[in-house]
Amino acid sequence: MKFLKWTNWSIGTRLVWIGLVPVVLLFCALVPFTYMVRLAEVRAEVVERGKVVATAVAESSEYSLITGNFAELERMSKGFLKTDSSIRLIRVLDNQQREVFRIAAETPPDSSIPVAKSAILRQAPTVDDFGATGEPHVTGPMVGHASQFKPTVIGQAQVSMSAVDVLAVQKKRLYQQTAIALLALAASILIAMILSNTLKRPLATIIGAVNGIRAGRFDTDIAVTSGGEIGDLQASIKEMSISLNESKQSLERKVEERTFALEQSRNEAVKANYEKRKLIQKVNTAVEDERKSISIEIHDQLNATLIAAKLNSERIIHLAQQGPSATASSEIAARAQTIMNLTLELYENARIIVRRLRPEVLDMLGLRGAIEEMIYTYNASHPCCQFEFKENGDCSKLDGGLSITIFRLIQEGLSNVVKHANATQAYVTLKVDETTETVRLTVLDNGIGCNVSHEAEGIGLIGMKERIYPYNGTFQFDSQPGEGTKITICLPLLHERHDDPHP
Ligand SMILES: Nc1ncnc2c1ncn2[C@@H]1O[C@H](COP(=O)(O)OP(=O)(O)OP(=O)(O)O)[C@@H](O)[C@H]1O
Ligand SMILES: [Mg+2]
Known part of the structure; x- marks a missing residue:
């Protein structure tokens, strides 16, 4: 049917x-x-x-x-x-x-x-026209004698x-x-069959190619074996398969790139998490150490000085209760002098503690002066290395928070130079570019350098990155063994600072 x-x-x-x-x-x-x-x-x-x-x-x-x-x-x-x-x-x-x-x-x-x-x-009529001699009976013409037969x-x-x-x-x-x-x-059937074969074969390849494409094999190669509409169809399917294959490959490339980028982001996030944990631990330890040190200083110096001041004050009260005498007066004067000296000493100690908590030198000298002071101190304490500072632009325009950040970044950079570089020369440059509204800091040395792929134990560099992060700035650490080290930091002048956990 x-x-x-x-x-x-x-x-x-x-x-x-x-x-x-x-x-x-x-x-x-x-x-x-x-x-x-x-x-x-x-x-x-x-x-x-x-x-x-x-x-x-x-x-x-x-x-x-x-x-x-x-x-x-x-x-x-x-x-x-x-x-x-x-x-x-x-x-x-x-x-x-x-x-x-x-x-x-x-x-x-x-x-x-x-x-x-x-x-x-x-x-x-049947007439014997000839006589017995063979001569005809009639010799003249028959004119005027019409036949009656x-x-x-x-x-x-x-x-x-x-x-x-x-x-x-x-x-x-x-x-x-x-x-x-x-x-x-x-003959017609034979021709029809031959014709149908010439149609069937290219159609079979077309159907095979289309099935292949449907099954996801976009690289299916189809040969253009015929002319006319069938040939056009073969050529179209071939072009379609090539363009589909290209789209597929480009999609696969994009997926690979995206996957790679995602993996990188994931690795960076994991690393950043790890670095953050390390930093917090280190900061906690540093805070604890600093607290201990300050409490020892308060205990050893402030307490001792205050007890001495208290003892001298009690003696003065006692002398004052005994009534006026020349000896008492001179002792009171001596003890008052002692209390004054103790107070001055106390004041000095308090300043040292306060300075440890905040770089006072910044308030007094401004950023440029504070950096110059730091450079001077390093040159004095490390005579084998020559430290230089170069300012380009006006860094007095930088706000307080940014100045402290830059000061701390230079502190850590130079601390690394003296700790790791074994350098003979170190340069700090600070460039304030008002056209691009950025400040660019570089700390460069000619020391032994290091292999950046090796994971470091310390958290100095992590801390630098953490300080830069709230400003949305950039940090670059370039170093190779035997070729010195260069740290390049770029910070925007105008910024919305969300938080700065390390002033
Ligand atoms: N100027 C430099 N010259 C050579 N190596 C350096 C320099 N600065 C950093 N490094 C290398 O980078 C590593 C990481 O430095 P980072 O400041 O993070 O840690 P650290 O100085 O060892 O310890 P921390 O700063 O926590 O006290 C160092 O251990 C050192 O190997
Ligand atoms: Mg360090």
Whole structure:
């Protein structure tokens, strides 16, 4: 049932039908029609020929019928039978309808063909125009003597025909035409099959390629083997597959890049977390150490000084209660002097503690002065290395928070130079660029450098990054073994500082 629905047919089947239908239709319509027409023509022709032969026989039979000599008629009839195979029977009847002459072919006549009949007429009187001497009876012309003779029917010539032989020839032709039609049919089917194959093969490659693309194989290579619409289709699918493949590869590249970027971000986040934890631990330890140190200083120096001051004050009170005397006065003066000295000492100690908590020198000297002071101190304490500071632009414009940050960054940078670099020269440069509204700090040395890929134990560099972070600044650490170290920091002049955990 499925086959009967032509919309389900394959291209091959459709092409076979396209080749088959016109041939069959033409054959069915034309061959029987021409056969039937030819048949009718042949019959009419045979009937006509029969009439002609009957007339000829009738004309030739007048004398034979009168004289009873049929030799000449027989000779002529045999000639007819010999030359025309359609003539089957020649009969001559007298006027009493008795058969007086008959000659027949070997095969019988065809009853479907009507018998051709022709009357035998007596045209002239039978006259013996010659005498016994052989001389004619009449010697002059017959002018003025019109003939009074009227033709009379003295018999009938009958000719029976047969169309079988001619029809046999026509039948043979019909068979030949049928054979030719069948050959044409076979050739049409063959051509249709060859054509369908030339369509099926490229279509099969197209379907294979489309299936491949559907399955995600975008690199499917399809060859353009045909011309026309099929070739166009192959070329389009090839182009589509190439562009799909390129899109896929570019997507894969993007995914790889994104994955790599995400992994990097994740690693950086993990590292930043680790560094933050390390920093907090270190800061906590440093705070604890500083607290201990300050408490020891308070205990050892402030407490001792205050106790001494208290003892001297009690003695002064005691001397004052004893009443005025020269010795008491001089002792009170000496003890007051001691208390003053202790107070001054206390003041100095308090300043030292306060300075440790906040770089007072910044308040007093400003950023440039504080850096110069620091450079001076380093040059004094480390004579094997020469420290230099160069300022470019006006750093007095920097706000307090930014100044402390820069001061602390330089402190850590120079502390690393003396701790790790073994350098002979170190440079600090500070460039305030008002056009780009940035401040650029570099700490450079010519020391032994280090391998940046090695993980460090300390937290100095991490602390520097943490100080820069709230300003949304940049930090770059460049160093190679034997090639010195350069730290480059860039901070915006105008900024919204969210938090600064390390003033
Ligand atoms: N100027 C420099 N020359 C050579 N090596 C350096 C220099 N600055 C830093 N380094 C290297 O970088 C490492 C990390 O420095 P960082 O300041 O973070 O730690 P640290 O100085 O060892 O300890 P901390 O600063 O916590 O006391 C150092 O251990 C050192 O190997
Ligand atoms: Mg350090």
